[in-house]
Amino acid sequence: MDNAEQEIENTSLKLLVGTHASGDEQGIYQLDFNPKTGELSSSEHLVKEDNSGYLYLSKDGKRVYSSNGTKPGSVSAFEWNEDGTQLIKTSNFSSEGDGACYIELSPKEDLLAAANYGSGGIVMYPVDEKGNIIDQPEAKQHVGTGPHKNQKSAHAHCVKFSKAGDFLYAVDLGIDKILAYPIDSDGKLGKERIALQLDPGDGPRHLIFHLTKNRVYIINELGSSVVSADVDTETGTFTRIDKKSTLPEDYDGNNACADIHLSNDGKFLYASNRGHNSIATFSVSDEGKLNLLGTESVQGDWPRNFSLSPDNNFLLVANRKTGNITVFKRDATSGLLSFTGHEAKLPQPVCLKFR
Template sequence: MNKLLSGILIGLSLTAQAQSAREIMYVGTYSVRGSEGIYVFEFDRKAGTMQPIQSVSNAKSPSFLAIHPSKKYLYSVNEGADKLGGVSAYAVDKATGKLQFLNGQSSLGGGPCHISVDQTGKTAFVSNYGGGSLAVLPINADGTLSAAADSVQDAGTGPNEKRQERAHVHSATLAPDNRFVYVADLTTDKLNIFDIDVKASTVKPASTPYVSVKPGSGPRHFTFHPNGKYAYLVEEITSSVAVFSRDAKTGALTMISDNINTLPADFSGQNTSADIHIDPSGKFLYQSNRGANTLAIFSIGNDGKLTKVGDQPTEGKTPRNFLIDPKGDFIFVAHQDTDNITIFKRDQKTGKLSYTGQSVKVPAPVCVIMTSL
């Protein structure tokens, strides 16, 4: 076989593999109303449907999930574990996407609610909402977790006596350059900024160690614009969003605008904001509202500033986490209190959504993530 023909055949084979890549979805849940633990689905992009593959037994509320950059492993926080918290590691079957339990470790604090993995796949960061702390766990070459190599205990109170009575660490988000981790504390109204050593799995305060937002706003989840210049923070208690510019050298954040309302103009009930994501093009931002049961939609200007586009009813109650698929065509919304995930088609030009009519039953879904095999 000549080199040209061989090259053509290899190219065709790679194209076929790319076209046939299976898209697998993992759903973390609370252990209520018969939930078995983590649910695995395959997404049929042409049909816009989710087909069940597996349910993985875990009775400790495996709520928030993260995929290893190699796609070989998945990690869950176990929010219902004892006061020392828990984290589980799973192997991902490369042919089917099914999970097999590997091991577990303590998160060194109660109520672990968020986990992230650095880009080298060597370190996991776990946020303990109940314990008010961050745990830093090494990830071994076989995907298993080692005991925490570092931790940071936060402390403080805020003006909202019911929600900010003690530290509540809610998320830890890696910078695009993998040099810093941004840790949101709902109580102290701060984003704490740490330099990270992913080889040693340790952290230390950055030269600018934090940025503060409006007292009583309640930082929750955080995301970066694809260009790395801007970042956006969910302010849970005030149902708002804050916008920052970022110094890539120091990791420092500078406030551009704060406390931007994310609620529908005619809404007057009780609400807390939850999750935040930007579409792959960097043109639109979405934020979920629990109570209004909507996704707020904003367009993003060249200066990083936000302009409200609309509000999309999510067709369920208490939309917690949601997922924008990597191609930007669909949004999947997990509803904690109506036990369903609803699927929306996304207009990439306008950012607006249309409900596909597809609703998948899952008990108390909290987190939805996607990978390809």
């Protein structure tokens, strides 16, 4: 190996990929990512798992958790083998519902929550000091409907712990609500309250928190829009600031938004459009106002999850229907994206997580 090859190897990052692949291809994959060039290489199939949609990694990187969008749904925990080349499943438990589609650890990593899209509820498990899921589920079922054809029942799509770990938020696409569940000192869920009522037919899907401010950003799948809001950390409720479309004004085709991310400096917001097949880029003011700067083609079909590289120099997109992961260079000053020409082929990629 020459010096150039050695340098590339030393600087590469590992990218985990959750997929909706079937048969022998199903499960979790790993790619090498070069943070200098944006190149993806060295595809590895780490473990077979049925419909391992969303992944979450422990802070030390030793544990990987997945939500499995099966019927009934389930949550799984994995640990690495000795040389870090394969994942070994250590546990699998029912998600107490159907179609588990999102999973997250609490800030202290002593709780694990998942959202069930199919049955419209959430579940939370205790986690021990070694990262093992404890089989003591606490499930909550949502009830309600909305005006859109996809809102005939509740559809929990995301669970997020507050920064302090004292609330669990559930984003429900089917009832146009974000619910806040207080978490008591024993790690139990209290009675839910409405953190934010979205507009009828918005169909909220995911939310993210600002790194330093008490602010939250929500992406609406059915309404193709993003919402900014302030967070009351005492009550757990949100106060809406702004709402903007993720689509160009002249687009009148079908669209369903999916994922949302904020740059580390909090100045730019990114949202994925499935149908328009683009990443929408917004500037974000100090007050939380949103301005659509433009949309960038994802060079594929049906961009579900996407991820910013740790240094925020690149943005990577998982295009489920075309089975490719595409890499975009991000301009830190303008926030805009440009396709690098780099991509990797994997079967039905739906979640990207850097190790």
